[in-house]
Amino acid sequence: MRTNRSIPAATVIPVLTYPDVRAAVAWLEAAFGFAERVRIGEDHRAQMRVGDGALIVADTGGERGAPTGGPVTHAVMVRVDDARAHCEHARAHGARIVMEPADFEYGERQYQAEDLAGHRWTFSQTLADVAPEEWGGTTVG
Template structure:
């Protein structure tokens, strides 16, 4: 893959829409630990990083809208070192905790949070290396 400093290096990059890009960037940094890497216009878009992952925060121009109404249309999964500590940080900054940190048979401790615009996030801490067959999954390749 070619390198371009104007776009995140990650191969999969979610683009989430917020009504106020600057407020979203500040909140995502404070609550979830993201860091801004590129700013595009004052309130148009921003590229954020988290480890080797990336996220683009977009404004509400054109047909882009933040979540609204009932149900969950998407979630972003982010791997963290300590799900409990991360959850407390997010809670302290006003994240709505949808599911408290929970240990799962597939070797992950996860919690679910909703951000200031209603986007759903899953934060996951690896506890053990577990084969999918041990919990009912199936390895394909």
């Protein structure tokens, strides 16, 4: 795949819509530890990075709108080194914790949070390398 400095290098790049792009960028940096990479216009879009992943923060308009508080239609998963510490940091910066850190049989400790616009996030810490067959999954391919 060719590289282009005008787009994040990640293979999958979620685009999430917020009513105020600049406020969202500041909040995502403070609460979740993301870093702004590219600013597009004053309040149009921003590219953010976290680890080797990426996210685009987009403004509302046209067909784009922020979550409205209805059913959860999406979640973005981000791997972290310490889910408990990350959770406490996010909580201290105003994240609404919807699931406290919990350990799962598939070798992950995870928690879930909602950001300032209602987007759902799952943060996951690897505790062990577990074969999917050990917890009821099936390895395919």
